Amino acid sequence: MTLLLAGDIGGTKTILRLVETSDSPSSDPIYQESFHSGDFPDLVPIVQKFLVKANTSLPQKACFAIAGPIVKNTAKLTNLAWFLDTERLEQELGIPQISLINDFAAVGYGILGLQKQDLLTLQVGKSQPEAPIAIIGAGTGLGQGFLIKQGNYYQVFSSEGGHTDFAPRNEIEFQLLKYLLNKHDIQRISVERVVSGMGIVSIYQFLRDRKIAHESPDIAQIVRTWEQQAGQEEKIDAGAVIGTAALEKRDRLCEQTLQLFIEAYGAEAGNLALKLLPYGGLYVAGGIAPKILPLMQDSSFLLNFTQKGRMRRLLEEIPVYIILNPQVGLIGAALRAAGL
Incomplete structure (x- = not known):
């Protein structure tokens, strides 16, 4: 049996998991713990503390999923002053084989270890x-990636597709584009500025400022507080508050916000599908979709996914799934570690 260390490394939180190669990667880990990334100067002391608490032998292999691009086995975290290098990590941790992969590449590997449930x-x-x-x-x-079958295995590719241009399709989306360009005083709007947690808040602000629907006092206070905290590390999750209010149908402005968000989400998923024709399946990952499942199951996501003119019939034949397991990235990192 080979002991494996898998990690999901983010600017806010680092999650580490120990598994054995004899186990299914999605089964219960030997040990798992979460750490606040900002409390540590580097990944090394987190791993060392984790291994002491795990009270086990040193792993033979490790894979860490990083929220950002990996360049020549190195990674610089966007929201932390961490610079990670596989050779340095191997030397300082005493783990013979370490791999750094993009967090969405980890999701790609993780798909291969998911169960029906x-x-x-x-x-x-x-x-x-x-x-x-x-x-x-x-x-x-907004993460995007893909897998290509190579014989009996899949090769996993990450991408920066979330930073492509937001493409409005109707009058309200054109108004949203113009609003965001003026608000941020920039030359282009990426699709990530609309289809993401911050995108939910941006859509809310747009609809609020255009007075398209009445703003309830309790949601207004939360969003105002969020706006005042701009640039701070710890912030209210206004996007989650708006999503919950929409899900519970207790705020019309929030409902309209999520409607526009889901339409844009479905449209961008359809754009990705047209480029890849993923008849092996299109998987919706990320933290938002599982939290608003009833809204995602509404016809608007699939309607906008397939609404591609003459290509509609092609997209109607692509299997579409929502990933419910929040540990998919850790599962993927463990699978990647096993393959080193």
Whole structure:
């Protein structure tokens, strides 16, 4: 048996998990713990503390999923003054083999370890086992990636597709684009500025400022507090508050916000699907979709996913799933570590 260390490394939180190769990567870990990343100067002391608390032998292999690009086995975290290098990590931790991968690449590997109960089917489609698999996931940002079958294995690719241009399709989306350009005084708007947690708040602000619907006092106070905390590390999650209010149908402005968000989300998922034709499945990852499942299951996501003119019939044959397991990235990091 080989002891593996898997990690999900973010600017706010670092989650570490120990598993054995004899176990299913999605089974209960030997030990798992979460740490506040900002309390440590580097990843090394977190791992050292974790291994002491785990009270086990040193792992033979490790894989860490990083929220950002990996360049020549190195990674610089966006929200932390951490610079990670696999060679340095191997030397300082005494782990013979360490890999750094993009967090969405980890989700890609994780898909291969999911069980039936970890998925909700939005569209059955007509699955083709040899075809590409696509991943899209709105959370703090908007991640995108894909898998290509290579013999008996899949090769996993991350991308920066969330930073492509937001493409408005109707009058209200054109107004949203103009609003965001003026608000931020910039030359372009990425799709991530609309389809993400911050995008939910941006859509709310747009609809509020255009007085498209009445703003309730309790939500207004939360959003105002969020706006005043701009640039601070610890902030109210206004996007989650807006999503919950929409889900509970207790605030019309929040409901309209989520409607526009889900329409844009479905449209961007359809754009990704047109580029890859992922008849192996399109998987919706990220932290937002599982929290608003009833709204995602509403027809608007799939309607905008398939609303691509003459290409509609092609997209109606692509299986679409929502990933329900929040540990998919850790599962993927463990699978990648096992393959080192």
